[in-house]
Amino acid sequence: MTTTTLTPTSVGLDRARSGGSVFGALADIWSMTRRNLVHIAREPMQLSDVTIQPVLFTVLFVYIFGGAIALPGGGSYVDYLLAGILALNLVTSVMGTAVGLSTDLHEGMIDRFRTLPMWRSAVLVGRSMADLLTSLLCALIVGLTGLAVGWRPGANDISVIGGFALVILFAYALTWIAACVGLNAKSPESAASFGFIVLFPLAFVSNAMVPTQHMPGWLQAVAEWNPVSAVCAGTRVLWGNPNPAGALHAWPMQHPIEASLIWSVALIALAAPLAAHFFRRRTTE
Amino acid sequence: MADELMIQAEGLTKRYGDTQALAGVDFSVPAGTILGLLGPNGAGKTTAVRVLTTLALPDSGRGSVAGIDVVQHPGEVRRHIGVAAQDATLDPLLTGRQNLVLVGELSDMGRAPSRARAAELLTQFELTDAADRVLKGYSGGMRRRLDLAAALMTRPPVLFLDEPTTGLDPTSRQRVWEAIRELLGEGVTVLLTTQYLEEADALAHRIVVVDHGKVIANGTPTELKEASRSARLEVSLAAPDSEGRAAGAMAPLVAGRVHVSEDGRRLSAGVDAVPGLATAVVRALDAAGVLVDNIEVRQPSLDDVFFSLTGGHIEGEDEDEDGSDDGATAAAAAGGSEGGDGDNGDRHELEGVRA
Numbered sequence: 001m002t003t004t005t006l007t008p009t010s011v012g013l014d015r016a017r018s019g020g021s022v023f024g025a026l027a028d029i030w031s032m033t034r035r036n037l038v039h040i041a042r043e044p045m046q047l048s049d050v051t052i053q054p055v056l057f058t059v060l061f062v063y064i065f066g067g068a069i070a071l072p073g074g075g076s077y078v079d080y081l082l083a084g085i086l087a088l089n090l091v092t093s094v095m096g097t098a099v100g101l102s103t104d105l106h107e108g109m110i111d112r113f114r115t116l117p118m119w120r121s122a123v124l125v126g127r128s129m130a131d132l133l134t135s136l137l138c139a140l141i142v143g144l145t146g147l148a149v150g151w152r153p154g155a156n157d158i159s160v161i162g163g164f165a166l167v168i169l170f171a172y173a174l175t176w177i178a179a180c181v182g183l184n185a186k187s188p189e190s191a192a193s194f195g196f197i198v199l200f201p202l203a204f205v206s207n208a209m210v211p212t213q214h215m216p217g218w219l220q221a222v223a224e225w226n227p228v229s230a231v232c233a234g235t236r237v238l239w240g241n242p243n244p245a246g247a248l249h250a251w252p253m254q255h256p257i258e259a260s261l262i263w264s265v266a267l268i269a270l271a272a273p274l275a276a277h278f279f280r281r282r283t284t285e
Numbered sequence: 286m287a288d289e290l291m292i293q294a295e296g297l298t299k300r301y302g303d304t305q306a307l308a309g310v311d312f313s314v315p316a317g318t319i320l321g322l323l324g325p326n327g328a329g330k331t332t333a334v335r336v337l338t339t340l341a342l343p344d345s346g347r348g349s350v351a352g353i354d355v356v357q358h359p360g361e362v363r364r365h366i367g368v369a370a371q372d373a374t375l376d377p378l379l380t381g382r383q384n385l386v387l388v389g390e391l392s393d394m395g396r397a398p399s400r401a402r403a404a405e406l407l408t409q410f411e412l413t414d415a416a417d418r419v420l421k422g423y424s425g426g427m428r429r430r431l432d433l434a435a436a437l438m439t440r441p442p443v444l445f446l447d448e449p450t451t452g453l454d455p456t457s458r459q460r461v462w463e464a465i466r467e468l469l470g471e472g473v474t475v476l477l478t479t480q481y482l483e484e485a486d487a488l489a490h491r492i493v494v495v496d497h498g499k500v501i502a503n504g505t506p507t508e509l510k511e512a513s514r515s516a517r518l519e520v521s522l523a524a525p526d527s528e529g530r531a532a533g534a535m536a537p538l539v540a541g542r543v544h545v546s547e548d549g550r551r552l553s554a555g556v557d558a559v560p561g562l563a564t565a566v567v568r569a570l571d572a573a574g575v576l577v578d579n580i581e582v583r584q585p586s587l588d589d590v591f592f593s594l595t596g597g598h599i600e601g602e603d604e605d606e607d608g609s610d611d612g613a614t615a616a617a618a619a620g621g622s623e624g625g626d627g628d629n630g631d632r633h634e635l636e637g638v639r640a
Contacts, residue, residue, distance in 0.1 A: 112374035
């Protein structure tokens with residue numbers, strides 16, 4: 001008679017590594033990142049956010065507003081616009097983070113992850129990594145479309161890349177805010193409304209599309225201190241493109257690159273631990 | 286090895302808001318056996334599974350899997366378990382294969398071994414054709430089989446299957462049952478929750494009946510049936526016009542009245558399922574000169590047992606019927622009302638399954 005034992009020989013654990021290592025955590029993050037990239041590729045809405053929308057926005061704004069907007073201090077509108085278009089696209093696309101996390105929590109998928117011996121926060125980090133990678137794709141598409149419609153940076157390559165990096169870092173910081181929203185949303189739909197209530201005003205009440213000089217006084221003050229304005233102005237400086245905001249006295253407009261970096265680092269420092277906290281709270285019962 | 290306990294629950298309690306989902310639950314599962322956790326919606330089955338699979342923390346009591354405490358060392362417990370939960374917990378946007386590989390990778394199996402194991406399981410569960418299709422297009426039965434496959438990715442020694450066949454058509458249910466039976470040959474220990482009595486009867490070595498967060502019965506399927514002692518005796522007579530004598534001879538041996546069919550050829554009566562009953566009946570009928578074609582003592586179905594166990598309100602103080610983990614489902618069955626209505630909803634569902 002054979003006896004069954006609980007050793008790995010009969011029922012074995014097909015597990016190569018022991019958990020808890022840094023390597024294991026990185027592997028978990030990479031698995032979760034790939035999973036989320038597949039999601040974005042399969043969801044037409046999310047994919048169009050980073051592919052079709054940037055092309056559409058660039059072309060529409062250049063040809064519709066391009067002729068009507070005169071820049072204070074002169075310069076080409078398309079050269080001015082492109083930093084704003086990039087910021088607009090990246091800022092609004094972080095909505096995907098909120099919706100994606102909220103969907104994970106509501107579809108029971110999170111329970112599966114919680115019964116696996118994985119590094120649990122890989123759910124969060126993997127999500128933000130996937131969003132970072134799609135940001136890069138989005139930035140590439142905006143840049144190429146911009147070149148096609150006449151955008152020309154007036155700075156060296158390193159400085160131009162620095163301009164892209166400044167926006168992408170800010171968008172990455174915002175994904176952690178979006179994560180906090182998604183983790184607290186009652187449903188994926190209410191997470192999506194975050195985009196319209198917060199992200200669109202954030203993107204538009206700024207110098208992204210038009211110089212703030214024409215806005216009413218109080219709105220101008222809001223726009224000058226809006227981090228998106230600092231990011232756009234900083235990028236314009238790095239790209240060597242027209243930056244009318246340089247004539248404004250508000251501190252972030254005088255030091256847009258420093259202001260952008262401070263905003264981004266502060267948002268990450270605040271929102272990432274907060275997201276981890278919300279995540280633990282949502283997954284403990 | 287045989288008496289090594291792979292799953293243990295000792296005095297588990299868990300409260301969700303106003304609902305006492307678990308009110309002190311004890312059970313254990315010896316290595317290599319299947320325990321059926323049986324009870325209506327809201328009985329506390331899912332909560333018990335959630336505690337033992339490290340998804341929920343008990344308010345009090347102790348749970349262990351493979352000898353490891355689920356509260357003290359949840360990470361270690363997760364290395365020993367496979368879970369197929371009640372709700373679909375797979376990624377609808379990934380293909381079947383991608384889902385399995387993801388589970389393998391997140392369990393530290395590594396990419397190549399995960400792919401190999403996934404291919405093996407897809408074949409075993411007859412999902413090869415659908416393997417590279419996105420899960421959205423899967424039928425309910427296919428999803429359940431994939432769920433089961435996901436639970437088996439790491440060849441875990443302990444499996445938790447929470448209502449693995451709820452909502453499946455009979456054919457799909459049969460296929461899931463076959464898959465579960467095959468696992469036993471591999472020495473796996475299984476905790477299976479179900480509200481289907483025939484499922485517990487067909488698969489489980491032992492059955493624990495829970496209701497209102499408490500264990501109300503515990504035993505093998507046969508023991509539980511005997512416990513209710515409501516077997517049925519059926520006798521077919523060889524010749525007409527002997528039913529009067531036959532009924533007279535049977536009367537002292539049965540509980541209650543002897544029922545005679547219209548044509549006078551078949552007699553039936555409720556009996557206590559005591560050993561040697563059939564022999565005693567045959568002797569009595571023979572002594573009365575009655576010729577018998579057929580005699581049968583039918584064991585009660587588990588349905589009968591279940592209803593006799595949960596039928597009356599054992600816990601007088603428990604007024605909340607919908608209580609717990611399955612709250613949403615139970616509330617839906619109750620049509621928004623509370624108390625006894627929810628109970629009836631569950632009963633109908635159970636009867637529907639039996640029919």
